[in-house]
Amino acid sequence: MxxxxxxxxxxxxxxxxxxxxxxxxxxxxxxxxxxxxxxxxxxxxxxxxxxxxxxxxxxxxxxxPRDPKPLGGVFTQLSNRYGWESNLSAGRVLASWESIVPEAIGKTCKAEAIDGLALVVRCENKSWVAQIKLYEKQLVELLCERLGEGMVVSIRAVSR
Known part of the structure; x- marks a missing residue:
């Protein structure tokens, strides 16, 4: 009915x-x-x-319109259209951690994740956690300089 x-x-x-x-x-x-x-x-x-x-x-x-386009431009359009830019940026930070920070820090502390605007770094021991906390401001500036402003605002260091 x-x-x-x-x-x-x-x-x-x-x-x-x-x-x-x-x-x-x-x-x-x-x-x-x-x-x-x-x-x-x-x-x-x-x-x-x-x-x-x-x-x-x-x-x-x-x-x-049907002519071939450069692949990089196509991927950029896709990431913008589907909102993948933030995930790709997070992956860029994690992948380039060791090449950005000083060698000693890169060997003993590994970037694990991004939680909001905080980078989570896992260190081998508590003394390296203290070092990361001591140099947090300089490391954030390095990351911003290489990857762009606003990608990482703080670093949260944890030990294994």
Whole structure:
């Protein structure tokens, strides 16, 4: 049973929306408007639009939309469209940790994750945790200098 009240006219059940539609059709016919097939109009519009696009599109020498594009640009568009930029940035920080920090810190402390804007670093022992805390400001500045401002705001060092 539908949510709208049904009416029986000449043995056929009709809801109020169908009655209204039929009423408007009769009014249109009396004013001289013919019924038009919506599917035919849609097909004609598609053909017209396709013709217009074909006329307006540049030749392949001018950079047509179907020409090959550099792969780096395609990946950048995808990451922006699907919101992957923050995950890729986090991966960039984790991957480049050892090359950014001094060698001694890179060997004994490994970047594990990014929690918000804090970089989580796991150190071999508590003395290295103290070193990371001591040099946190300088390390954050190094990371910002190499990877961009705002990627990492603080470093949280933990021991194994």
């Amino acid at each position: 539908s949510a709208q009240p049904e009416v029986i006219i000449q043995g056929v059940e009709m809801d109020s929306a169908m009655l209204l539609l039929n009423r408007w059709r009769k009014i249109s016919e009396t004013k001289g408007f013919d019924r038009v097939d919506a599917k035919l109009i849609a097909k004609a519009k598609l053909r017209r639009d396709a013709r217009r696009v074909a006329e307006e599109s540049p030749s392949s020498a001018e950079g047509a």
